Amino acid sequence: MKRPVASPWKRIYKCIFMTFLFKTFADAPTPWQVSFQDPATSSAEGIIDLHGDIRFFMIVIATLVVWLILRICTAFHYSSQKLPEDFNHHTNLERVWAIIPSIIVIRIALPSRTLIYSFDDRIGRPALTVKVIGRQWFWSYEMKEHVRHSLIQPSLLLEEGKI
Structure with a gap:
């Protein structure tokens, strides 16, 4: 009994799928990449973790705002029985409107502050420090042990009396 021959389109689809699968799990950055590549350091x-946390809060806030806008548009439509003039002051709503954003800001600020301070702990003494100074017409470079200027010196730019 003969085995059926696979169609060439089926092979092409399999190749495209496998290429997509391999590129999805590759560890190198690619042009137009949607998210971060795999981290190499704990920093x-x-x-990346902080980005995920902030993105979570962003999605929750955006969903809540869209829901509130749609709810207000349907509840206070001109054809409904309720009049918007009846709803002009609500102390509890004002409290919640002030407290919840403060809590969200604190929940975002604490992990980011911890992350920033952890960067200071990880950075040791640098092996080389270069101070780059931008002058009007040239750059100058200073290192810890010696001073080295760029090849263009101010005295070489113009001779005396020539502008």
Whole structure:
């Protein structure tokens, strides 16, 4: 009994699927990449985690705002029985409107502050420090042990009396 021959389109689809699958799990950055590549340091891992936390709060806030806008548009429609003039002051709503954003800001600020302070702990003494100074027409560079200027010196730019 003969085995059926697979269609060439089926092979092409399999190749496209496998290419997409391999590119999805590759560890190198690619152009137009949607998210971060795999972190190489604990600092990068902390940044990615903080990004995920902030994105969660962003999605929750955006969903809540869209829901509130739709709810207000349907509840206070001109054809409904309720009049918007009846709803002009609500102390509890004002309290909630002030407290919840404060809590959200604190929930975002604490992990980001911890992450920023952890960067200071991880950075040791640098092996080389270069101070780059931008002058009007040239750059100058200073290192810890010696001073080295760029090849263009101010005395070489113009001779005396020439502008």
